[in-house]
Amino acid sequence: MYDQSKLSELIRFAQVDAGSTVIDVYPGDGDWTRLFSNIVGPEGRVYSFVPAEVANFKNDPVGRMRTLAKEPGRENVEAVSADLVAMPKATSPADVLWLHLFYHDLHTKLMQARGATAAHFNRAVYERLKPGGSYVIVDHAAAFGAGTRDAQLLHRIESATVREEVEAAGFVLDAESTILANKNDPHSVKAFDPSIKGETDRFAFRFKKPMS
Numbered sequence: 001m002y003d004q005s006k007l008s009e010l011i012r013f014a015q016v017d018a019g020s021t022v023i024d025v026y027p028g029d030g031d032w033t034r035l036f037s038n039i040v041g042p043e044g045r046v047y048s049f050v051p052a053e054v055a056n057f058k059n060d061p062v063g064r065m066r067t068l069a070k071e072p073g074r075e076n077v078e079a080v081s082a083d084l085v086a087m088p089k090a091t092s093p094a095d096v097l098w099l100h101l102f103y104h105d106l107h108t109k110l111m112q113a114r115g116a117t118a119a120h121f122n123r124a125v126y127e128r129l130k131p132g133g134s135y136v137i138v139d140h141a142a143a144f145g146a147g148t149r150d151a152q153l154l155h156r157i158e159s160a161t162v163r164e165e166v167e168a169a170g171f172v173l174d175a176e177s178t179i180l181a182n183k184n185d186p187h188s189v190k191a192f193d194p195s196i197k198g199e200t201d202r203f204a205f206r207f208k209k210p211m212s
Contacts, residue, residue, distance in 0.1 A: 001031050002180075009179050011039065013206060014136045019043040020095040023087070023128065026051055026102045027061075030068045036098070037077050047091040050081040053111050084116040088128040096134045097125050101191075101202075103139045103162055107151035122169035126209060135171055135207040137162060138180065140200045143187040155191040159203040171207035180204060 001007065016022055022036045024046060033048040040046060048065040055062050065079035082090040084106075105111045106118040125135050142149070142156035150156040163173060185201035 013177050015134050016096050021045040023047045023091050023094045023097045025049045025099050046077045048079045052083045055081050085120045085124050087124050093130045099137045103137050104151040104157035107148040118165050126169050129209045131211045133209045138204045140191040141203050166207050174208040175206040177204040
């Protein structure tokens with residue numbers, strides 16, 4: 001997770017408020033799910049969505065999120081799992097869909113093993129968001145011109161490619177943040193390399209589903 005100032009800025013950027021319905025895709029350890037749960041309160045809802053493509057990982061991501069949902073005060077959290085493109089069937093219409101350091105995975109063999117592509121997933125997100133809803137993406141930046149080339153090996157993707165793909169699904173870019181940018185990142189090593197882990201150059205986009 002980030003320091004408090006960056007966390008606060010990212011929450012503001014995502015436009016998550018009390019009463020919001022949020023879908024946290026591929027929640028990992030559940031840190032963002034817990035944070036969103038605290039913010040949306042008893043009138044809100046957080047879907048901790050584990051793609052079926054990773055549900056069989058040894059760390060039992062679905063079981064971990066179900067355990068999280070049973071924590072005191074987490075009555076507003078629901079752990080769900082389905083194929084990526086079936087996400088709309090597993091959740092209710094949402095105000096915000098949060099995708100943290102995961103978009104690049106849409107271009108990996110693992111996530112495409114069941115036939116899903118980034119285009120398929122973006123259309124699924126469009127279907128699930130309410131009109132005016134926010135699709136928020138934070139990811140590791142690839143070098144200029146890399147496109148999706150480094151998604152599999154370096155876990156990076158070029159921001160321009162993300163924008164192009166998401167806008168193709170009908171979304172409109174609403175805002176971009178450079179709060180996580182790092183000009184010292186060489187963009188040539190894996191995002192998890194010890195030399196850059198936790199400090200990668202990252203971009204943040206907020207896309208909107210048009211009101212009509």
